[in-house]
């Protein structure tokens with residue numbers, strides 16, 4: 877399990893770096909750069925489409941298709957954060973703060 881986590885973290889870290897390096901690149905040279913060139917609207921639209929495709933794949937029960945779509949969603953999620961100027965570390969900090977707090981508790985604290 878920890879080996880799996882290490883491999884996933886390493887690939888994610890390389891992907892984040894690779895996406896970051898595409899900012900400002902020539903759109904014809906890179907798919908990521910073409911998404912960035914389309915601005916937040918294009919990146920948000922693609923993320924929405926890919927998320928919908930993931931939901932359909934999961935609902936169909938096809939595990940390998942679901943994993944493929946999950947990879948697409950993760951990539952488009954990172955591109956969307958990138959174009960929005962949101963640092964993944966900030967997302968990590970929010971998740972860290974939520975650790976140990978149940979989703980029900982967190983929701984109740986927001987509603988107070």
Ligand SMILES: N=c1c2ncn([C@@H]3O[C@H](COP(=O)(O)OP(=O)(O)OP(=O)(O)O)[C@@H](O)[C@H]3O)c2ncn1[C@@H]1O[C@H](COP(=O)(O)O)[C@@H](O)[C@H]1O
Pocket residue numbers: 891894895898905906907908909922947948951
């Ligand atoms: N992980 C990914 C990745 N996952 C999915 N995709 C692309 O996301 C797109 C998914 O959109 P669709 O399935 O709708 O396919 P499409 O119809 O061709 O897309 P559109 O023309 O509608 O945008 C495909 O073009 C995939 O190739 C990715 N493109 C790039 N990466 C990573 O980003 C790196 C940099 O890629 P470039 O920016 O192209 O150099 C690559 O080395 C990879 O590591």
